Amino acid sequence: MSPRERSPRGSDTERDRPSILGDLSLGAQLSLRGGREVVLRTVLTAIGVGVATAALLLAASLPTILDNLAQRHADRMDYQVAPYPxxxxxxxxxxxxxxxxxxxxxxxxxxxxxxxxxxxxxxxxxxxxxxxxxxxxxxxxxxxxxxxxxxxxxxxxxxxxxxxxxxxxxxxxxxxxxxxxxxxxxxxxxxxxxxTEYGGEPRAVLEGTVILLIGVVGVVVMLTPVVVFLGAAVRFGGEQRDRRLAALRLMGADRRATRRIAAGETLPGVALGLALGTGIFFLGRPIVESVSVSSGLFTADVTPQPLLALLVLVGVPMLSLWVVLGSMKGVVVDPLGTVRRAERPSPRLWWRLLLLVLGVVLIVLSMDFEISRRLGLTGAAWLPLVSIGLLAVLFGTTAALPWLVERVFGRASSGPLSLQLALRRLGAAGGGPTRAVSGIIVTVAGAIALQSLFANAWAESTVVRAETRTQAYAEDEFGGSGFQIQADLMMPPPDNDPVAAVSEVPGVEEAVAFSTVWGVADSGADVVVHVADCAALRQMADLPECSPGDAFSGVPGLAAGDTVTVRPKDERAESAWTVPRLTEFEGPLVEHPWNAWGHTARDVVLATPEAAVLPGEIATRSSVWIRVDPSVPGMEDELRFAVVALDPTSHVGFPMLSATYSAMINMRDALIAGALASLAVIAAGLVVGTVEQVRGRRRVHAVLTAFGTRRSTLVASVLWQTTLPVLLGVALAATVGTALGLLVQRVAGIPLAFTPIDTLVIVGAGVGVAFLTTLLAIPALLRTMRPEGLRSE
Incomplete structure (x- = not known):
């Protein structure tokens, strides 16, 4: 073919390029100059995209946050990197x-x-x-x-x-x-x-497979509703847009042109949303310093990782255009009007189940370490697999909801008028009502799985410091009974009486001071030496007559004149101690906190200060045994800091306390904050989406009201229309979430457990959010019932 013959076709291509830009430009102008309704749709889209963009930029800051926390933790390492010797x-x-x-x-x-x-x-x-x-x-x-x-x-x-x-x-x-x-x-x-220096190698703040798994599940669960909300935001005003496109078809635009115009009409809202979301993110960053979650974050910590930030700024417009163009597949735009396919094909179940199955398979593959090893997945390579698996399960859950709605409500034709109106609307609207509640479904399913995983990991990470919380010791010369605790002092001031100091604390019933050193006898036997006055020694064991200068022992073979090499517990210094005159005793030793190591009379020496003349270079550990009344308000803090005033390096062990790994506490606080943010996003999306649907049907509502339909009937129909998919979806989400939580626990090696109360709370929160947001849309619904809604241009 000659160049002359090819040139007209090339000219057509060149003419097509301006037409594409022209169609996009026309759509953009319509979104800004198409009247109040169109501008309102653009503003709503911008708000929705802005909220989603801000949330995604916050998620993109997570790597920077974790890196900064790990670096600051490493920079102040001291005892972890202290040289030895x-x-x-x-x-x-x-x-x-x-x-x-x-x-x-x-x-x-x-x-x-x-x-x-x-x-x-x-x-x-x-x-x-x-x-x-x-x-x-x-x-x-x-x-x-x-x-x-x-x-x-x-x-x-x-x-x-x-x-x-x-x-x-x-x-x-x-x-x-x-x-x-x-x-x-x-x-x-x-x-x-x-x-001689500070600082060590940065380590991940979230350490351990379980902690990482909870973090991955939490991020996926919190971000998935944001993506769902973004998809709903760019659909705002879809019916009005389709009617405008029908008018353009009447003026000569073809089907391709209408699709380009629809895309152009979306772009201004998306662009404004990106700018709004970026502004919300950067203006809201200082707020993190006032959020009381763990130690909080500095403003500089919340900085998006550059590659992830670029992905957000490019991915949000691409996703928005894909959603808009995809929503037009079921719509026929002709010059004489817009026709939504009356006979929609029944939702197919196979690909929806395939998503669920694919997600389960990926989770099992990622967490089965033998399979991961065979596949060459080492280190944290399992994280992408488990993330994709979780996403597949959550999106598969939302994808299965339209099929369930079709099967359960599609053929129903009885009941009150309000219910029939709602069912007709559900049948005619396709996936619209289900899309409106998809964020709730995703959050409920993910939150149930996350909560069950976290609750079990929390229980595994909690260590009770005493086997019993109410260990009361028997009646003795002090009388009464109470909780036993112990305060250890490494560097007490010599001129202060610790017993007198702690006795002033409200709730302290009695206090006994003693000192401890550890040693080894000539025979090789380990010996623990407790030094106290006679009154205190009688609290430790059933002793014979005691007076200053006495010492008691049940250590086999230990006699006066023997040498014991004594040292403090940290073993940094040692010296010889000559054993004084001893009185044998067989015990038993009283179950005190100081006897937490299970010592018996066979390895303990009890000595009065006059008998235990220890070498001066030996630093003994001073302790105070304290009996308290735990019902006194504020007793724990007052006692703890009364001891801190004596020795800032002291430790007070309360039997009624439990110790939980700080990583789990930080994770719990972060998940609570993320859940609240997700609920806020979901509520905003539901309110805007419901109001938009109500406004889109204002003419129908006005006609029904003019023909005598009660307002209460229309209000009830809207409530039914939202409540039915929510109830069905929440039931589905609870089932999938529970199964997903048990699956993740199983593959992570955590004991299986089910938490029905927490599940009911999460389900109730999801239903409550849907019901509340529907109530907020009722004022807009009442305005659509006015006679002005019958007017048409």
């Missing part, structure tokens, strides 16, 4: 003692420090090492100490001089409670460590 003291060494504690259930990161030279390593966030009696506080702890209600906390810190605040680089978040206290009394012998 300890280097000699020098100008570049710093002694560090652990002083972590709690207040009102919140963890406090505490350190006691002493510079051994002129150039010690500085902890992150500090300008200089505090001197003796000086303290540097985090901003959150400083604010809390200024609260007049925090009297117990103030008791532990009011005798120190505040010399500064910890900078952001030394904190996990703006809400973290932390302090660095200078003390000249700190030494290696009283549980200090010597460091």
């Amino acid at each position: 300890e280097p000699p003291a020098g100008d570049d060494t710093l002694l560090v003692g652990l002083a972590d504690t709690q207040y009102d259930g919140r963890d406090i990161h505490g350190r006691v420090v002493r510079a051994e030279g002129s150039d010690p390593p500085l902890p992150p966030g500090l300008a200089e090492i505090p001197g003796h009696g000086e303290i540097v506080l985090s901003p959150a702890l400083a604010d809390l100490l200024g609260d007049p209600e925090a009297k117990a906390l103030l008791q532990g810190f009011d005798h120190h001089t505040v010399v500064g605040e910890i900078g952001p680089e030394g904190l996990m978040g703006p809400g973290e409670l932390a302090f660095y206290l200078g003390s000249a009394d700190l030494s290696l012998e009283n549980a200090g460590i010597r460091v």
